[in-house]
Amino acid sequence: MAGLRTATAATAAPIACAPGPLEAEEARLLLRALADPIRLQVIEALGNGERCVCDLTGELGLAQSKLSFHLKVLKETGLLADRQSGRWVYYRLQPEALERLRAWLAALAASCGGIAVPCP
Numbered sequence: 001m002a003g004l005r006t007a008t009a010a011t012a013a014p015i016a017c018a019p020g021p022l023e024a025e026e027a028r029l030l031l032r033a034l035a036d037p038i039r040l041q042v043i044e045a046l047g048n049g050e051r052c053v054c055d056l057t058g059e060l061g062l063a064q065s066k067l068s069f070h071l072k073v074l075k076e077t078g079l080l081a082d083r084q085s086g087r088w089v090y091y092r093l094q095p096e097a098l099e100r101l102r103a104w105l106a107a108l109a110a111s112c113g114g115i116a117v118p119c120p
Contacts, residue, residue, distance in 0.1 A: 022104040030101050033077040038062065039070045043079065043093065050092040 074080040078097045
Protein backbone atom coordinates (compact mmCIF):
# COMPACT_ATOMS: atom_id res chain seq x y z
CA MET A 1 0.00 0.00 0.00
CA ALA A 2 2.93 2.33 0.54
CA GLY A 3 3.57 2.30 -3.20
CA LEU A 4 0.03 3.45 -3.86
CA ARG A 5 0.35 6.32 -1.41
CA THR A 6 3.57 7.44 -3.07
CA ALA A 7 2.14 7.12 -6.55
CA THR A 8 -1.07 8.97 -5.78
CA ALA A 9 0.63 11.66 -3.74
CA ALA A 10 2.84 12.43 -6.72
CA THR A 11 -0.22 13.07 -8.88
CA ALA A 12 -0.70 16.83 -8.98
CA ALA A 13 -4.34 16.76 -10.10
CA PRO A 14 -6.96 14.03 -10.05
CA ILE A 15 -6.86 11.86 -13.14
CA ALA A 16 -10.45 12.68 -14.02
CA CYS A 17 -9.47 16.31 -14.60
CA ALA A 18 -6.68 15.48 -17.05
CA PRO A 19 -7.59 16.27 -20.65
CA GLY A 20 -7.51 13.75 -23.46
CA PRO A 21 -7.14 9.99 -23.43
CA LEU A 22 -5.92 8.15 -20.39
CA GLU A 23 -2.19 7.44 -20.35
CA ALA A 24 -0.90 4.02 -19.27
CA GLU A 25 0.49 5.36 -15.97
CA GLU A 26 -2.83 6.99 -15.13
CA ALA A 27 -4.62 3.72 -15.93
CA ARG A 28 -2.24 1.86 -13.62
CA LEU A 29 -3.03 4.27 -10.77
CA LEU A 30 -6.78 3.85 -11.29
CA LEU A 31 -6.54 0.08 -11.55
CA ARG A 32 -4.32 -0.09 -8.46
CA ALA A 33 -6.88 1.96 -6.54
CA LEU A 34 -9.69 -0.32 -7.71
CA ALA A 35 -7.75 -3.52 -6.95
CA ASP A 36 -8.31 -3.22 -3.21
CA PRO A 37 -11.47 -5.13 -2.21
CA ILE A 38 -12.59 -2.44 0.25
CA ARG A 39 -12.19 0.34 -2.30
CA LEU A 40 -14.10 -1.71 -4.85
CA GLN A 41 -16.91 -2.09 -2.29
CA VAL A 42 -16.91 1.68 -1.82
CA ILE A 43 -17.17 2.19 -5.60
CA GLU A 44 -20.05 -0.29 -5.77
CA ALA A 45 -21.81 1.36 -2.82
CA LEU A 46 -21.61 4.72 -4.62
CA GLY A 47 -22.94 3.22 -7.84
CA ASN A 48 -26.46 4.38 -7.00
CA GLY A 49 -25.46 7.94 -6.21
CA GLU A 50 -23.97 10.17 -3.58
CA ARG A 51 -23.68 8.83 -0.04
CA CYS A 52 -22.75 10.22 3.36
CA VAL A 53 -19.72 8.79 5.13
CA CYS A 54 -21.98 7.81 8.04
CA ASP A 55 -24.04 5.63 5.68
CA LEU A 56 -20.96 4.03 4.13
CA THR A 57 -19.40 3.08 7.49
CA GLY A 58 -22.57 1.27 8.50
CA GLU A 59 -23.15 -0.42 5.15
CA LEU A 60 -19.55 -1.56 4.72
CA GLY A 61 -18.97 -2.38 8.39
CA LEU A 62 -15.80 -0.29 8.56
CA ALA A 63 -14.37 2.01 11.18
CA GLN A 64 -14.54 5.64 10.11
CA SER A 65 -10.74 5.97 10.12
CA LYS A 66 -10.26 2.96 7.84
CA LEU A 67 -12.99 4.12 5.46
CA SER A 68 -11.49 7.63 5.40
CA PHE A 69 -8.15 6.24 4.25
CA HIS A 70 -9.77 4.38 1.36
CA LEU A 71 -11.94 7.37 0.42
CA LYS A 72 -8.82 9.53 0.36
CA VAL A 73 -7.05 7.15 -2.03
CA LEU A 74 -10.07 7.04 -4.35
CA LYS A 75 -10.42 10.82 -4.25
CA GLU A 76 -6.70 11.37 -4.98
CA THR A 77 -6.96 9.21 -8.09
CA GLY A 78 -9.97 11.20 -9.28
CA LEU A 79 -12.48 8.38 -8.95
CA LEU A 80 -14.48 10.22 -6.26
CA ALA A 81 -15.53 13.76 -5.47
CA ASP A 82 -16.84 15.02 -2.16
CA ARG A 83 -18.81 17.86 -0.66
CA GLN A 84 -19.35 18.92 2.91
CA SER A 85 -22.76 19.77 4.31
CA GLY A 86 -22.64 20.78 7.93
CA ARG A 87 -20.56 18.21 9.75
CA TRP A 88 -21.12 15.46 7.17
CA VAL A 89 -19.11 14.67 4.05
CA TYR A 90 -20.86 13.21 1.03
CA TYR A 91 -19.01 11.25 -1.67
CA ARG A 92 -19.95 10.50 -5.26
CA LEU A 93 -18.36 8.75 -8.21
CA GLN A 94 -16.66 10.79 -10.91
CA PRO A 95 -18.14 9.32 -14.09
CA GLU A 96 -15.48 11.04 -16.21
CA ALA A 97 -12.72 9.00 -14.57
CA LEU A 98 -14.66 5.77 -15.01
CA GLU A 99 -15.37 6.63 -18.65
CA ARG A 100 -11.71 7.40 -19.35
CA LEU A 101 -10.71 4.06 -17.81
CA ARG A 102 -13.41 2.28 -19.82
CA ALA A 103 -12.15 3.90 -23.03
CA TRP A 104 -8.56 2.90 -22.22
CA LEU A 105 -9.64 -0.70 -21.63
CA ALA A 106 -11.72 -0.68 -24.83
CA ALA A 107 -8.72 0.54 -26.84
CA LEU A 108 -6.59 -2.17 -25.27
CA ALA A 109 -9.21 -4.80 -26.11
CA ALA A 110 -9.47 -3.54 -29.69
CA SER A 111 -5.73 -3.78 -30.26
CA CYS A 112 -5.01 -7.12 -28.59
CA GLY A 113 -6.07 -9.35 -31.50
CA GLY A 114 -2.78 -9.21 -33.35
CA ILE A 115 -0.95 -12.44 -34.12
CA ALA A 116 2.70 -12.73 -33.13
CA VAL A 117 5.37 -12.86 -35.79
CA PRO A 118 6.77 -16.40 -35.85
CA CYS A 119 10.09 -16.85 -34.07
CA PRO A 120 13.08 -17.61 -36.33
